[in-house]
Amino acid sequence: MNRKVLTGKIAHFHLFKKGDEKAFAFFFNLYYNQIVGFCAEFIKDRDKAKSIAQEAFLKLWLNREKVQKVNGIKAFLYTSAKSDCLNLFRHKKVVHKHINSSLRKREESLNIEVLNAINFDVVMLAELEELIEGSVNELPDKCKQVFKMRRVDFKKNKEIAAELNISIKAVEANMTRALKHLKNKLSDYLPATLFLTLLLVLKEWILI
Structure with missing residues (x-):
């Protein structure tokens, strides 16, 4: 990763840990679209994906003291989003339009399998x-x-x-x-x- 970019992220991370809202906004702008895109790949609903992403950032802010490294922010966000996507599947709240029932079930099964297999470890x-x-x-x-x-x-x-x-x-x-x-x-x-x-x-x- 570009050293200048990494240095900037680390500086914002230290401010974020102290409760700086501008630093939080920095990471929100950096990762929000990525989280939305990740969720949308599975639940096929952009509005729900946005809600999950927003919820992930809220949890991040409330738990900022638990995040120990700058890469932990991304891991936290994706882990939170993954969990909420799985919860949607488990409670059958995901709506697939223009897709037959058999294919929908196979797709949901694969999505759940993939989500369960992903471990957003900082080192990984x-x-x-x-x-x-x-x-x-x-x-x-x-x-x-x-x-x-x-x-x-x-x-x-x-x-x-x-x-x-x-x-x-x-x-x-x-x-x-x-x-x-x-x-x-x-x-x-x-x-x-x-x-x-x-x-x-x-x-x-x-x-x-």
Whole structure:
């Protein structure tokens, strides 16, 4: 991770621990969209995902004294979000639209399996940050740019094609190339069911 970025995060972390609201806002702006995106991948409801993310940040603020390291903030937020997503499934409050019952059940079963398998350990996150950052930086420039616009900025293929003045098929080809490269790099480290999920979760360093 960029040393300047890390130094800034550590400085804000110390202020956050002391109850500084501006420092809290720094981490909110840094991680909020990531938490929303993570939840939306599972529960398929953007509004509920936002509610879960907001609740995670509220819990973080109330429990800030328990967070010991700067990377612990991200681990805390994702662990809280994971727990609330699982609770939604357990209480059958997740609504899937335009999807048949059989497929919905299989999808929910897989989502629950993946969520249960994820352990947002601080050390694991740090190791994956380094591994994914290095793997992404190995991609060709255009491929890397497309990947970041799709997975980090959540832009649609049509939007990416328009901005880069390339065809939608070219966008799809670059995404396929990027994901194949990353999957090969991470295959010895991650179970297959966690690969795409953790690419979504661990994307902050891709911006650097």
